Amino acid sequence: MAIIVVVGGQMVLDDTLELGVMVAFLFYVQRFFDPIRSLTIQYSMMQRATVSGQRILEVLDVPEAIQDSPHALNLTECQGSVDFRSVSFAYVPNTSVLDDVSFSISPGEKVAIIGPTGSGKSTIAALLRRFYDTESGQVRIDGHDVREISQESIGRHLAMVLQDPFLFSGSIFQNIQYASQGKGSEEVEAAARAVGAHDFIMRLPGEYQFTLDQQGGNLSFGPAPAAQLRTGAGRRHPDPDP
Numbered sequence: 001m002a003i004i005v006v007v008g009g010q011m012v013l014d015d016t017l018e019l020g021v022m023v024a025f026l027f028y029v030q031r032f033f034d035p036i037r038s039l040t041i042q043y044s045m046m047q048r049a050t051v052s053g054q055r056i057l058e059v060l061d062v063p064e065a066i067q068d069s070p071h072a073l074n075l076t077e078c079q080g081s082v083d084f085r086s087v088s089f090a091y092v093p094n095t096s097v098l099d100d101v102s103f104s105i106s107p108g109e110k111v112a113i114i115g116p117t118g119s120g121k122s123t124i125a126a127l128l129r130r131f132y133d134t135e136s137g138q139v140r141i142d143g144h145d146v147r148e149i150s151q152e153s154i155g156r157h158l159a160m161v162l163q164d165p166f167l168f169s170g171s172i173f174q175n176i177q178y179a180s181q182g183k184g185s186e187e188v189e190a191a192a193r194a195v196g197a198h199d200f201i202m203r204l205p206g207e208y209q210f211t212l213d214q215q216g217g218n219l220s221f222g223p224a225p226a227a228q229l230r231t232g233a234g235r236r237h238p239d240p241d242p
Helices: 002-013 019-060 121-128 151-157 172-177 185-194 198-202 223-236
Strands: 082-089 098-105 136-141
Touching: 002 019, 082 121, 098 121, 098 136, 121 136, 172 185, 185 198
Parallel strands: none
Antiparallel strands: 082 098, 082 136
């Protein structure tokens, strides 16, 4: 491009080329290189996408460490009692996170587990959901050892609302519905009411069809956790009463 400007400029000064012709030629050259530049960018993006895809496949190909037992129980109904019996667990050998922990939670009882970072609060939730198996002791739901219950049925009855849940780009309705396929509008509304979010949703433009940015970026700080809790409610109540 610089060569064209220098040579063309000299020709214009020498009256061997009209200024308009040189300007038109510059535009033609730019139009010629634009597709090449675009192809270069697309190729670079494709290379990055290929590498990212390979990494995703590597994760998907990792064998599951936690497997259902051959005769795993399908927990069709869940009352909600939880028992930890002399539970010990460590992520790293010889570095216990939980050591001989025992407690019971009755159906409908509300319990807060409080402690400093690293004291095992999240580990208790992970063991209850059976993301890991205990080193010793038992974790029981409704009297059944979680190792004897199918992971699918545990996930169906147990909801986890994490500290930083992910909000998808899409409507509030879809964010509540995604955990339970086939959930209708009445069930979605009941799940929102269960966590006290219905009134807030009804004040939004479009109500349940209000479109969220990724991670709820177009919500203020307060309502975003409410939307995240609604997702948990969608998991916790497969068939809530309207």
